[in-house]
Amino acid sequence: MDTDSPLRIVQYGLGPIGQATAKTVIEKADAMTLVGAIDIDPEKAGRDVADVIGAEGPKAARAGVRVSDAAADVLAATNPDVVLHTTTSFLGGVTDQLVQCARAGAHVVSTTEELSFPYERTPEASTRLDRVAREEGVVIVGTGVNPGYAMDTLPLMATGVCTAVQGVHVERVVNASKRREPLQEKVGAGISTEAFEEKKAGGGFGHIGLRESLLMLADGLGWSLDAVEEELQPVHAEAPVDTGFRQVQAGEVAGIHHAAAGRMEGKSPLTLDLKMYVGAEESYDTVTVEGEPPINLRFEGGIFGDTATVGMLVNTAPLADRAQPGLQTMADLPVPRAFATKPLPKTAA
């Protein structure tokens, strides 16, 4: 693609993250152009994207893109450089979508959590995606704040200065009160312990992508794990919490505590510990590297996930063209950095 002209972007999926992404693309009109939007929701298809996402101002008006439920038509008509794909967490249902985008000659940057390191859980889909991406000369990559940054790419980067590493331990605490409503629902805020256990037994509950982060970290370090152990527990509210979306009583589930450990020779040199719950006193991210030199890294206040996921999507778009074609991970791309930002306080568009 021509890096001097604005990137031609199709937004595939207009849930809360997709809407925020489309809005950001529209805001960055000097560097990216929203040329298409895909969503199968009958409430959205056919409407102007600016209307669906609640974007206003001259940039939004200029976008003039109508949401369509016909992905093939949009891709054929718009010839995008990059598709920003935000539909579901699981690769099973979206492999065909990703293939379709790649076949249209577009790089695909997706929030599908299982895509962030898909080689273990979905080896066949991985092989297929890699083959198609190579054939088309494009990159397919999964990203977001987590997986994609906080518990994999960033800890990997923290080890970049080390001559020796014996262990990497990552902790992320998210006050879900401040996050979007679907996330509060996703972590089970306000349900009973019994309901939590039922959801857990049903599968697909907990933070999707934790295992992928652990595997990406191990792979980046060149470590062969004996096993991955995961544990999912409820965090209970100690006092009533009102998030504006949900009211949680003391004793009810406030959210999740999801941990994963990479096991080797009876020890756990890699651990990821994630708590996402409403009413958390503080949010933070820490990375501890046992190594030479030792690293103790902390994000005070954490990395605010809703915005950061959009940031990772939009910022990865221009990097896709700088990696080898194929199915890639964030560890294969150049260091992510903010794209098309303005250094000084915003002026009117």
Place this chain on the structure above:
Amino acid sequence: MDTDSPLRIVQYGLGPIGQATAKTVIEKADAMTLVGAIDIDPEKAGRDVADVIGAEGPKAARAGVRVSDAAADVLAATNPDVVLHTTTSFLGGVTDQLVQCARAGAHVVSTTEELSFPYERTPEASTRLDRVAREEGVVIVGTGVNPGYAMDTLPLMATGVCTAVQGVHVERVVNASKRREPLQEKVGAGISTEAFEEKKAGGGFGHIGLRESLLMLADGLGWSLDAVEEELQPVHAEAPVDTGFRQVQAGEVAGIHHAAAGRMEGKSPLTLDLKMYVGAEESYDTVTVEGEPPINLRFEGGIFGDTATVGMLVNTAPLADRAQPGLQTMADLPVPRAFATKPLPKTAA
């Protein structure tokens, strides 16, 4: 290069950092092989490298490499995949060395500070290095902890989650008491204020690479700076300090305070603030991003520079093959991560 066989490494320069690097390469014998060592110092040339660097054990014995002052001979005889180059801070004197390594078909990973982002200060050398590297299909890249990580690549990565950035502010405080003696000398520990001002007026004093870090950060963000302002001041010892190498009296110079600001429209959206002095109460690194989301990142205890520079050199070696041939920066390579480390406590070699 064949990524399944150990990387063939030539160590070019055996000062303190070069010696530590060679030692680390020897330690990682499963993944890298030290095939040659170059140094013009008559005290070192002709001797066994293990002897020069004080390496012991079976891995060191197995290396069996003699230090040579004849770079061309070493490069021709050893056919290295990567040259780790640690001679001086300034590009002027080493461009020919880098060209020679590239012409031998080797990637070059160098601690030459001015190489970390050489396009502004040495445009002609940059053009030449880029041309030679492309012709030979190799990467030439400057790295280290600073420049190379703490005040450029890492802050860039900190912005990777942001949809908007208005400013990036980086602070690094290094307790030079804990660092190698040449660094204590470099920051002027123990000299008088008059001597400091003389050195400053003489040029080439202060932290080499701060300007390069700032320019790399601006370039990564796509920001065009109006100007770069730099300020170098002494830090004075408030109490006597004995580092083991040097004794510094109260009132004498303890080290440097070197700051750089990227100016745009009368403001400083990019600032780098570096203090390196003996007797500092704590070392730390912080990155503050004014943006969406805001980022407040802190390395508690800092990033220990002597080890980290060696880490960056060794860890960048396998990444060179994964970037486009040419003169590159750390912003062009995949995320640095520890190479060839063992997850569990070391056992005897």
